[in-house]
Amino acid sequence: HHEAESEPNDEDEGDSSLAPAIVHYEEELPSAPQLRDASHYVLSPSWDFDAPPTTREYHWTILDGRLNPDGIYRPMILINNQFPGPLVECNEGDTIRVIVENKATNATSIHFHGLFQNGTNSMDGAVGITQCPIAPNSTFTYEFKVQHQSGTYWYHAHHSAQASDGLLGPVVIHAKEERTVLQKLDYASDRIMMVQDHYHNLTSELLMDYLKPDMGNDEPVPDNGLINGRGVRDCADFPGWDCDATNVSTPILDLAAGQRHRLRIINVGAFAEFQIQFDEHPFYVTEVDGTDVFPEPFHRLNILPAQRYSVIVETNVTTGDAFWMRARMVTHCFTTKNPLLKPEMRAVMRYNSSNDTPADKELSDPTSTDWPDAIEVICRDLNVSALHPVIPMTPPPADKYMRFDASFMIGDWRLARGFFNESTWHHNATRPSLHRFLDAHSNLTTLKSPIAVNSLAFDSRKELVIQTEGIRTIDLAINNFDDGSHPFHLHGHKFFVLYQARSGYPPSETDFPSFVKELNLDDNPLRRDTVTVEGYSWAVIRVVLDSPGMWAFHCHNMWHAEAGMVMQLLVRGDVVRKWKVGDQERAVCGLEGVTTGMRPDDSIWFGNFGKS
Numbered sequence: 001h002h003e004a005e006s007e008p009n010d011e012d013e014g015d016s017s018l019a020p021a022i023v024h025y026e027e028e029l030p031s032a033p034q035l036r037d038a039s040h041y042v043l044s045p046s047w048d049f050d051a052p053p054t055t056r057e058y059h060w061t062i063l064d065g066r067l068n069p070d071g072i073y074r075p076m077i078l079i080n081n082q083f084p085g086p087l088v089e090c091n092e093g094d095t096i097r098v099i100v101e102n103k104a105t106n107a108t109s110i111h112f113h114g115l116f117q118n119g120t121n122s123m124d125g126a127v128g129i130t131q132c133p134i135a136p137n138s139t140f141t142y143e144f145k146v147q148h149q150s151g152t153y154w155y156h157a158h159h160s161a162q163a164s165d166g167l168l169g170p171v172v173i174h175a176k177e178e179r180t181v182l183q184k185l186d187y188a189s190d191r192i193m194m195v196q197d198h199y200h201n202l203t204s205e206l207l208m209d210y211l212k213p214d215m216g217n218d219e220p221v222p223d224n225g226l227i228n229g230r231g232v233r234d235c236a237d238f239p240g241w242d243c244d245a246t247n248v249s250t251p252i253l254d255l256a257a258g259q260r261h262r263l264r265i266i267n268v269g270a271f272a273e274f275q276i277q278f279d280e281h282p283f284y285v286t287e288v289d290g291t292d293v294f295p296e297p298f299h300r301l302n303i304l305p306a307q308r309y310s311v312i313v314e315t316n317v318t319t320g321d322a323f324w325m326r327a328r329m330v331t332h333c334f335t336t337k338n339p340l341l342k343p344e345m346r347a348v349m350r351y352n353s354s355n356d357t358p359a360d361k362e363l364s365d366p367t368s369t370d371w372p373d374a375i376e377v378i379c380r381d382l383n384v385s386a387l388h389p390v391i392p393m394t395p396p397p398a399d400k401y402m403r404f405d406a407s408f409m410i411g412d413w414r415l416a417r418g419f420f421n422e423s424t425w426h427h428n429a430t431r432p433s434l435h436r437f438l439d440a441h442s443n444l445t446t447l448k449s450p451i452a453v454n455s456l457a458f459d460s461r462k463e464l465v466i467q468t469e470g471i472r473t474i475d476l477a478i479n480n481f482d483d484g485s486h487p488f489h490l491h492g493h494k495f496f497v498l499y500q501a502r503s504g505y506p507p508s509e510t511d512f513p514s515f516v517k518e519l520n521l522d523d524n525p526l527r528r529d530t531v532t533v534e535g536y537s538w539a540v541i542r543v544v545l546d547s548p549g550m551w552a553f554h555c556h557n558m559w560h561a562e563a564g565m566v567m568q569l570l571v572r573g574d575v576v577r578k579w580k581v582g583d584q585e586r587a588v589c590g591l592e593g594v595t596t597g598m599r600p601d602d603s604i605w606f607g608n609f610g611k612s
């Protein structure tokens with residue numbers, strides 16, 4: 001079926017003209033792995049914001065392949081034999097259907113980051129939590145309705161650290177009022193800009209090294225950075241590596257002169273924070289993780305893994321017609337040095353006027369100048385305290401204040417693992433926690449308190465699960481006892497960012513309400529789905545837990561999550577207890593090869609008394 005049209009085509013199914021429209025997105029699989037054409041990430045100006053609710057169906061074939069995003073060949077896992085993955089674009093109210101056919105060696109899964117999945121928890125794609133991995137030579141269909149949210153999101157494998165092997169791509173949800181109400185500055189063009197750290201080895205190899213004894217949470221340090229899946233390296237720097245840099249060159253951002261342009265920046269990387277700038281161009285931040293905000297000017301954008309920001313850049317600088325866009329990794333947060341790393345990636349931002357075309361122009365290196373501001377040396381979140389949502393919301397009072405300490409500790413067999421309090425996540429890939437909850441006797445799933453840790457159905461040392469009954473609002477105070485920054489992500493919800501500190505410890509439950517009042521923290525605070533807690537610091541988020549299901553709350557630093565910095569929220573137990581495991585979801589768990597592609601089990605290092 002992959003010989004179908006490579007362009008989307010409309011097709012009515014069924015006889016009734018009232019049947020919802022289905023749009024099939026099919027693309028031909030290239031015969032060899034290749035980089036996806038950069039034009040796929042430029043949004044069409046003719047998008048129909050007023051289209052009736054539509055089912056958008058995507059066919060994705062997962063394949064192993066060797067590819068050279070920055071010149072150096074490495075094994076990757078690819079969607080439709082291309083990297084990065086295809087854009088998923090829809091209107092609020094549409095249904096997304098993604099048919100994932102796994103033709104790779106290892107099992108996998110796909111998570112749609114930031115999607116509420118209200119009522120479709122089993123489509124959340126989190127292995128060990130909502131589903132079993134999709135075994136090789138099997139197919140799994142994700143289907144869910146997109147409601148009550150719009151903006152910039154992304155999808156990625158949620159099995160081990162496979163996302164960084166190539167299984168990722170952007171999601172854009174359009175709102176009817178996107179350009180009239182939600183975005184306060186108009187813009188002439190709209191595009192995706194994914195940035196990421198890049199490694200020349202498979203994540204399975206990197207994890208084997210990172211998780212072994214005596215590593216003390218020394219994260220793998222990237223070899224390079226990529227913009228929309230492309231980077232540029234000199235093959236001479238990598239003797240002995242299979243390298244061909246003829247298909248890669250400095251990315252070019254062609255923008256019409258004298259206009260405003262929207263760039264949807266997504267950090268799709270595993271570990272590195274980026275600082276992004278457009279030489280000589282201040283820009284406005286207008287969206288954060290799917291929340292439209294009143295425009296605020298910045299010189300540089302700090303973005304950690306899984307976060308998204310839309311920025312508006314105005315092409316009105318008269319000192320030239322080409323400028324560097326710089327994306328710098330904040331290398332101070334790396335525990336070890338990689339001598340081969342080039343921490344600054346560049347793209348050329350080129351002005352186009354109506355009487356020339358890009359092809360007419362010779363490309364010479366811009367001579368634009370950097371900002372005089374000191375570059376970042378701390379892995380801090382963008383200061384979002386000045387950013388306020390266009391659709392205002394006052395957070396409801398919290399029913400409960402819960403504090404969790406995030407840390408790395410060295411445990412048995414000298415293994416460094418990530419913890420929430422005393423819990424470090426060890427999942428069961430073939431019996432995900434949602435399935436165990438649904439299969440358990442109600443004695444184990446009904447708690448005396450409406451907000452409590454469920455230690456009846458789950459061993460809290462391995463799976464810390466907070467369970468709520470009814471719609472509850474909680475304050476989550478996260479205290480970071482580690483020197484690294486953690487971009488924490490909650491599945492299925494957006495939360496209010498009440499406070500992000502730079503040091504110290506959070507107020508007590510008793511003191512917190514007056515702290516909120518004194519600093520006016522509940523005055524239309526930012527709502528997002530991924531917030532950073534800096535090293536030796538803390539933050540408090542408030543979340544209305546209204547989307548029923550089992551949801552991961554975890555550090556989105558891929559290495560930290562694999563080291564166990566994951567907890568779960570079982571939201572609206574009263575609703576979830578009425579569910580049953582679906583046929584498709586049950587069947588996936590019993591397929592041959594379902595356990596392939598998992599991170600190494602700790603037991604492989606047990607009995608290792610010597611130095612590794």
Ligand SMILES: [Cu+2]
Pocket residue numbers: 484485486487555556557560561565
């Ligand atoms: Cu972390």
